[in-house]
Amino acid sequence: MxxxxxxxxxxxxxxxxxxxxxxxxxxxxxxxxxxxxxxxxxxxxxxxxxxxxxxxxxxxxxxxxxxxxxxxxxxxxxxxxxxxxxxxxxxxxxxxxxxxxxxxxxxxxxxxxxxxxxxxxxPVRETDLGRVGERWFGSVLASGFDSRVNDRGNRMRWVGGRFKYDLAILAELAAFKPVRYRMALDDGPPRELEATLVAVGNGTSYGGGMRMCADAVMDDGLFDITVVGECSRTTLLKVFPRVYKGTHLGHPVVTVHRASSVTLEAVGVTAYADGECVGALPVTATCVPKAVRILGARTMGD
Structure with missing residues (x-):
């Protein structure tokens, strides 16, 4: 070298x-x-x-x-x-x-x-990445309530870090309503669902430590796809703070799917990957195994 x-x-x-x-x-x-x-x-x-x-x-x-x-x-x-x-x-x-x-x-x-x-x-760790079209992502692709929070948070230049996203969450709750998704995993048939958000995790977190896909493993060839189902503002207020510890995954309104690819369709929803705007749904994300070599990263079991 x-x-x-x-x-x-x-x-x-x-x-x-x-x-x-x-x-x-x-x-x-x-x-x-x-x-x-x-x-x-x-x-x-x-x-x-x-x-x-x-x-x-x-x-x-x-x-x-x-x-x-x-x-x-x-x-x-x-x-x-x-x-x-x-x-x-x-x-x-x-x-x-x-x-x-x-x-x-x-x-x-x-x-x-x-x-x-x-x-x-x-170690030099071979790590999976997500891919949407020609764009690669390492952590999480957000869609729905979380992407709207991301959009608002990016506009809040006067504050940074986790606090920015907490404020953006409160602001977005005022306009909150569930999203009708059409979701297909791998080669399976599409299904329709009402959901607050769908997050596609190659990594575990976004927004400065929000562990939306807390159990995601970055070298297993699979996404962890976290679906927060249709719920009230009150329930969302109770569930969302738990993402910082990953304990939201045990709530009845939350389900997790594992797949190597996912297609999401919804009207009026923008997807963000690694905090960067990908574009309006529909999108298809694919997990690409061993797509990048990371210097010094933890290996499995560390």
């Missing part, structure tokens, strides 16, 4: 943590003997083009420094290739890193771990 690796940086992540985190992460990698080249983009499209160019040129690894938005961009660059991905999670949500047992807001430790994995002293 080449000793030259690429640091993929979002300088605005976590209110400037991305820029601050790049230096200690790069220092840890250089101390381990790696030559580090930094990639910045003028915007998301430019950043992705530069990251893909680095992968195509044979970089030894792509080390993403930022939050889940940058991790999503990084996945588009490395998925389906042999180039490993290092994760230096310094954003507000960090759900992808959390699900993989990687350091959170500790760029020096994350840089050291990536270096150790590249040198064979820490």
């Amino acid at each position: 080449t000793s030259e690796i690429t640091l993929f940086v979002n300088p605005t992540a976590g209110r400037g943590r991305g820029a601050r985190a790049a230096q200690p992460a790069a220092s840890a990698l250089r101390e381990a003997g790696f030559s580090v080249r930094t990639v910045l983009g003028e915007d998301a499209g430019d950043a992705l083009r530069r990251a893909r160019d680095a992968v195509a040129a044979g970089t030894g690894a792509l080390i993403a420094v930022g939050g889940d938005g940058l991790m999503s961009l990084a996945l588009q660059a490395v998925a389906g290739t042999l180039t490993p991905l290092g994760v230096v999670a310094v954003g507000t949500g960090n759900d992808f890193a959390r699900a993989l047992g990687l350091p959170i807001r500790d760029p020096e430790a994350a840089g050291r771990l990536a270096a150790d994995a590249l040198k064979g002293r820490a």
Whole structure:
């Protein structure tokens, strides 16, 4: 493996943590003997083009420094290739890193771990990804109440982290109504259902620790598809706070399905994957086994 690796940086992540985190992460990698080249983009499209160019040129690894938005961009660059991905999670949500047992807001430790994995002293985990069309996702695809919360939360620039999503939940409850879905799992027949939301989990959480798909395993070749059925506002208020511990899965209104692909149809519903807008339903999501190699991630049973 080449000793030259690429640091993929979002300088605005976590209110400037991305820029601050790049230096200690790069220092840890250089101390381990790696030559580090930094990639910045003028915007998301430019950043992705530069990251893909680095992968195509044979970089030894792509080390993403930022939050889940940058991790999503990084996945588009490395998925389906042999180039490993290092994760230096310094954003507000960090759900992808959390699900993989990687350091959170500790760029020096994350840089050291990536270096150790590249040198064979820490694991390199082959991890599943979800795919919708040409877009890859690592954590959760949201549709319904949760995607509306995501949409509102993204507009709330004045507050960050988990609190932002708590406020967005309260705001969306005022306009809450169930969604009529048509859902098909794998090659099975479609079924119609009234539901509050359907979340397709490759990883366990979204929104900064909301464990909607708490039992999802990222290398089993299957999604965990969490359906919160039709319920009242009162019930939703009781159930939704439990997602932070994953205990909502035991509530009678919640069901979980496991499948390698799912098609969702509904009118007036937008899907989000890893916090990024995918587009209006219908969508078909497919779980792609071993689609990306993650430096230092936990292996099964850890």
